[in-house]
Each structure stands twice: as structure tokens, then as C-alpha cells.
């Protein structure tokens with residue numbers, strides 16, 4: 447009996463230790479607040495101020511591989527897109543940067559959920575023409591936030607051979623550009639964890655249960671969407687919480703670890 451409780455305490459402690467990422471701590475706080483709100487029935491969908499990155503300026507060299515970041519804590523998850531000098535843009539000229547909230551957890555229902563979702567604009571092998579003012583837009587329904595980043599590019603006279611070789615591959619590289627850092631959902635609801643990547647040829651996706659490293663297969667419990675997202679259906683306290691996405695093409699791969707909590 448003592449051992450049973452001792453072991454449970456150990457496991458709880460272990461999960462707690464793994465859960466100490468900033469994002470989750472922020473979310474837990476929001477979570478506690480929102481739980482109170484829920485009791486008062488004043489909870490509403492939208493992008494939270496907490497964790498939103500400040501506007502900024504980024505200075506890079508020509509031929510650098512750089513990226514611009516955006517991170518939203520929202521209820522539920524957001525729709526993302528990016529603009530350059532006021533115009534909508536795509537990733538690597540071909541990948542639509544938008545997330546899609548479509549019919550899924552779009553906030554029209556009463557259920558509570560909190561998602562920390564990142565969007566990254568990769569600029570592989572910067573050119574002088576890449577300089578400009580970039581805006582990340584995150585939206586949940588009518589709630590909208592923008593992050594502005596001014597990109598300044600310094601010219602480089604003679605790129606090294608290594609740089610030239612890397613630059614020739616810039617569109618092939620697999621980059622996960624939108625991912626769910628963490629999620630909190632009600633027991634019984636579905637959870638969608640984003641893992642969307644750019645790269646030519648188009649990446650394919652595999653997911654692992656990061657608790658025991660087994661490959662996730664499509665089943666009554668899991669669905670891996672064409673976009674790369676993992677949907678965990680009807681979450682239950684016995685479900686694994688930690689997952690790893692692997693996006694890969696013939697040139698390379700990119701990985702991302704994520705997890706969810708149950709409310």
C-alpha cells in the first residue's frame with residue numbers, strides 16, 4: 447500500500463518536473479484563472495496577452511539562414527498568417543503559412559481549452575530583397591494580435607563555397623513552421639497538435655509517443671492529418687501526454703516535441 451502511493455507520488459513528481467517549461471507554467475496560470483472564469487461563465491475565446499512577443503528589429507547578413515518567430519497563447523488555437531510590407535506572404539514562395547481552425551474547436555462551443563502555438567517564418571539564405579517589415583498575425587475569431595519585426599540585411603561581398611552550396615539547397619530543407627507547444631483540453635474532447643513543415647519535396651510526417659518511443663498509427667485514438675497534425679481523439683487520463691513529430695523528405699528532417707494536459 448505504501449509503495450503504491452509512493453510510486454504514484456514519484457510519477458506525479460516526474461510529470462511535474464517535465465512540465466516546468468515556461469509556456470506551460472504560463473498556461474497553468476491562465477488555466478487557473480480561466481477555470482475561475484468558467485465557474486463564473488465569463489470565459490471567452492481569444493488570443494491572450496501573456497507570452498506574446500514584443501515587436502522587434504532583427505539584423506542579419508546576406509546569405510544567412512534566419513527565422514522570425516511568433517507565439518500565441520489562445521483559447522482555442524489560432525489562425526496564423528504573415529505579411530511583408532503589408533502584403534500577405536507564403537513560406538518559401540509555396541507553403542501557405544496559415545493555420546486552419548476550420549470547424550475544429552473554433553470557439554463556438556462552450557468547452558474550454560488553451561493552446562500555445564508557434565508560427566515561424568523561415569528565411570533560408572537571406573537576400574537583400576528580403577529586408578523589410580514583417581508582421582505575424584494571429585487570430586481567434588474576432589480577437590487578433592500582430593507582431594511586427596523589421597528585418598535589416600547587411601550585404602556580404604564574397605560568400606564562401608559552403609554558403610553557396612547551402613544556399614542552393616535552401617528550398618529543400620525541412621522546417622517545421624507551425625507547431626503546438628502545449629495544450630490543455632477537457633477530458634473527452636479531441637486535441638489537435640500542429641506540426642506543419644515546409645520543404646521540397648513536400649515532407650511526410652510521423653509521430654511518436656515520446657513516453658515510450660512507439661510509433662503512432664492511425665486508429666480510433668489517433669489521426670495524423672495530411673498537413674502533419676496529430677489529432678488525439680476523446681482524450682482520457684490514461685492517454686500518453688508527450689509526443690514527438692518528425693517531418694522528413696529525401697533531403698533531411700526536422701523534429702518537434704510537444705505535450706498536452708487534461709483539464
Ligand SMILES: *[C@@H]1O[C@H](CO)[C@@H](O)[C@H](O)[C@H]1NC(C)=O
Nearest residue numbers: 526527528532533534535544
Ligand atoms: C491575408 O490573409 C488573411 C487570412 O487568410 C485574409 O483574411 C486577408 O484578407 C488577406 N489579405 C489580403 C490583402 O489578401
Ligand SMILES: *[C@@H]1O[C@H](CO)[C@@H](O)[C@H](O)[C@H]1NC(C)=O
Nearest residue numbers: 547548549550551552553554
Ligand atoms: C464553428 O464550428 C461549428 C460546428 O462545430 C460550425 O457550425 C461553425 O460554422 C464554425 N464557425 C466558424 C467561424 O468556422
Ligand SMILES: *[C@@H]1O[C@H](CO)[C@@H](O)[C@H](O)[C@H]1NC(C)=O
Nearest residue numbers: 531577578579580595596597
Ligand atoms: C519599416 O518600418 C520602419 C519603421 O517604421 C521604416 O522606417 C521603414 O522605412 C520600413 N521599411 C519598409 C521597407 O517599409
Ligand SMILES: *[C@@H]1O[C@H](CO)[C@@H](O)[C@H](O)[C@H]1NC(C)=O
Nearest residue numbers: 604605606607608609610611
Ligand atoms: C570554391 O569554388 C570555386 C568554383 O567552383 C573553386 O574554383 C574553388 O577551388 C573553391 N574553393 C574552395 C576553397 O573549395
Ligand SMILES: *[C@@H]1O[C@H](CO)[C@@H](O)[C@H](O)[C@H]1NC(C)=O
Nearest residue numbers: 655657658659660684685686
Ligand atoms: C506505449 O504506450 C502506449 C500507450 O500508453 C501503449 O498502448 C503501448 O503498449 C506502449 N508500448 C510499449 C512498447 O510499451
Ligand SMILES: *[C@@H]1O[C@H](CO)[C@@H](O)[C@H](O)[C@H]1NC(C)=O
Nearest residue numbers: 692693694695698699700701
Ligand atoms: C525522422 O525521420 C527520418 C526520415 O525517415 C529519419 O532518418 C530520422 O532518423 C527520424 N528521426 C527520429 C528521431 O525518428
